[in-house]
Amino acid sequence: xxxxxxLHHALRQRDRIKxxxxxxxxxxxxxxxxxxxxxxxxxxxxxxxxxxxxxxxxEAITAIYGTTTALGGVxxxxxxxxxxxxxxxxxxxxxxxxxxxxxxxxxxxxxxRQNSATARMxxxxxxxxxxxxxxxxxxxxxxxxxxxxxxLGMDSRVAFCxxxxxxxxxxxxxxFDFIFLDGDHASSTVYNEISxxxxxxxxDGVILLHDFYPDAQPxxxxxxxxxxxxxxxxxxxxxxxxxxxxxLGQLPWETKSGTHGTSLALLTRRA
Ligand SMILES: C[S@@+](CC[C@H](N)C(=O)[O-])C[C@H]1O[C@@H](n2cnc3c(N)ncnc32)[C@H](O)[C@@H]1O
Numbered sequence: 001x002x003x004x005x006x007l008h009h010a011l012r013q014r015d016r017i018k019x020x021x022x023x024x025x026x027x028x029x030x031x032x033x034x035x036x037x038x039x040x041x042x043x044x045x046x047x048x049x050x051x052x053x054x055x056x057x058x059e060a061i062t063a064i065y066g067t068t069t070a071l072g073g074v075x076x077x078x079x080x081x082x083x084x085x086x087x088x089x090x091x092x093x094x095x096x097x098x099x100x101x102x103x104x105x106x107x108x109x110x111x112x113r114q115n116s117a118t119a120r121m122x123x124x125x126x127x128x129x130x131x132x133x134x135x136x137x138x139x140x141x142x143x144x145x146x147x148x149x150x151x152l153g154m155d156s157r158v159a160f161c162x163x164x165x166x167x168x169x170x171x172x173x174x175x176f177d178f179i180f181l182d183g184d185h186a187s188s189t190v191y192n193e194i195s196x197x198x199x200x201x202x203x204d205g206v207i208l209l210h211d212f213y214p215d216a217q218p219x220x221x222x223x224x225x226x227x228x229x230x231x232x233x234x235x236x237x238x239x240x241x242x243x244x245x246x247x248l249g250q251l252p253w254e255t256k257s258g259t260h261g262t263s264l265a266l267l268t269r270r271a
Contacts, residue, residue: 012227019187019231025195027240033204034271038246044088045081045252054083057110064151065106070139073103074182074210077255081248081264086111089206091178092119097165097193098182099125101136102145109154120157122174128162165189169196177202182210190232194267212265214247219261242270
């Protein structure tokens, strides 16, 4: 038996070697939003009007989707952060990489529905998340994400796509104003995904990362670290200092294991 810290160290070293072996890519930033500052995010998360809508939204979604905290789905505090961010930024076309059990998808789709009559999203997963034996089944949910969306009256807003992020991001002809990356968290994958995602951004678009652990340090009491997204962004910023990242840090509400910490982080660029 290898002790857990040693195993994590070995896995991280392997990830680092793979990232170092990854060919340098272009990072076209001309469409990446510049004008977001940490203070803007504070006012987004403290918006009282959004808070009032949030409580009604949570009640309506919970009545159908439940309160699952199954492994792999974004935690309830991060669902709330997605709601506030998407309510504020009002994307018309949103892309999510990493559907899994649809915990983020149902909240993103509902936010889009509240924002506009036409806003829609695509959610991509390397697995067929709606398969009868999909992740929803193994996580103890009653039905696949597509059926939950149907019950919530949002299925026409969401296109599911069972493809790898690499395949989707390199072949789609769609353009997005909000891209949420929550798929494979290996640093080399995230490095490539960000390069491809930047090409798909509409003017002033944003890229939001999940599982971004600043300085690859733990964020929660369980001491887990997912180092890949941080390592990928560290390399990208080294190669392109005009790119910057804003970790969302502490949210005004609880997220996971009694803390207010979040691994959400916005990719942006210096003005
Ligand atoms: C952390 S889960 C996403 C959680 C989801 N956002 C939620 O809240 O339920 C990551 C998902 O990414 C998918 N995934 C892993 N590698 C991928 C890849 N290369 N391309 C697309 N999806 C991938 C996995 O199958 C998994 O369902």
